[in-house]
Amino acid sequence: MRMSTEIESLWFSPFRQIGEIQVIHVDLTPHEAREQYALEWLDKEELARWQRYLPDRPRREFALCRAVLRYSLCRRLGCENKQLSIVPATHGKPHALINGQPAPTSFNVSHSGYHGLIAFAQGQQRLGVDVEARSRRRDFDGIAEMVFGPNEREEIASASGLAKARLFFRFWTLKEALVKAFGTGLSIDLTAFEIPQDIRHGAERSIFQFPGQDRTLWELRDLSTNGYAAAIATEVPHA
Numbered sequence: 238m239r240m241s242t243e244i245e246s247l248w249f250s251p252f253r254q255i256g257e258i259q260v261i262h263v264d265l266t267p268h269e270a271r272e273q274y275a276l277e278w279l280d281k282e283e284l285a286r287w288q289r290y291l292p293d294r295p296r297r298e299f300a301l302c303r304a305v306l307r308y309s310l311c312r313r314l315g316c317e318n319k320q321l322s323i324v325p326a327t328h329g330k331p332h333a334l335i336n337g338q339p340a341p342t343s344f345n346v347s348h349s350g351y352h353g354l355i356a357f358a359q360g361q362q363r364l365g366v367d368v369e370a371r372s373r374r375r376d377f378d379g380i381a382e383m384v385f386g387p388n389e390r391e392e393i394a395s396a397s398g399l400a401k402a403r404l405f406f407r408f409w410t411l412k413e414a415l416v417k418a419f420g421t422g423l424s425i426d427l428t429a430f431e432i433p434q435d436i437r438h439g440a441e442r443s444i445f446q447f448p449g450q451d452r453t454l455w456e457l458r459d460l461s462t463n464g465y466a467a468a469i470a471t472e473v474p475h476a
């Protein structure tokens with residue numbers, strides 16, 4: 238299957254390398270030719286899913302990110318696209334199979350507005366990534382009641398204007414990266430745990446442990462840029 242250098246460089250690019258974890262950025266600005274080309278990479282189930290999305294934005298986000306995911310997995314794993322299937326686990330977290338067998342790589346995808354991020358790790362290391370285009374017109378305090386713990390809510394409530402929006406999306410992406418790494422997504426109570434204080438207050442990285450869960454440690458990193466909020470959570474391998 239072809240993929241010209243032109244399409245590759247316009248469409249996605251390296252974003253961050255953290256040890257062996259690679260994060261790429263996918264450009265999701267509307268682009269008819271790229272979207273058509275992306276469809277060539279999707280399998281039958283994915284095309285059917287693409288057709289079920291009626292609005293343009295989720296259609297585009299899904300097609301472009303899924304095509305880049307497939308292309309990148311083929312390159313990492315040295316397989317052909319037709320050997321690859323991407324299947325959901327219990328709460329919907331996708332993983333890759335090659336000829337029906339688990340692929341020796343893990344990944345996670347996030348898309349928001351014109352930005353997609355895809356993170357890859359070696360082996361079965363669990364990870365979650367989240368990106369959110371920031372907007373200022375939202376009831377941040379109202380939403381915070383539903384998704385944040387008491388300290389997180391208080392810090393958001395005492396900020397205003399742009400600082401409030403930044404804080405909200407910082408906390409939100411960090412929290413979502415964690416539940417995506419964990420694999421449950423939003424099916425768990427987000428108010429039942431808080432993002433560590435150091436990273437809430439500006440540190441770039443921190444270590445987290447889910448209260449009441451096993452002893453797995455998670456490394457959290459803020460990946461935000463001026464254009465969007467983003468975060469990644471990765472399982473810390475046992476020593």
Ligand SMILES: CC(C)(COP(=O)(O)OP(=O)(O)OC[C@H]1O[C@@H](n2cnc3c(N)ncnc32)[C@H](O)[C@@H]1OP(=O)(O)O)[C@@H](O)C(=O)NCCC(=O)NCCS
Nearest residue numbers: 299327328329330331346347348367417420421422423424
């Ligand atoms: C996963 C979830 C957190 C996504 O949040 P979002 O901000 O809307 O979307 P994002 O763009 O950040 O992430 C979407 C991507 O996360 C991945 N994903 C889906 N479910 C996931 C999960 N449980 N854990 C981690 N990643 C997941 C997918 O790759 C998806 O993109 P794709 O479908 O285009 O490949 C949210 O939809 C959720 O909690 N879903 C689980 C609901 C559930 O329990 N479903 C059970 C029935 S399947």
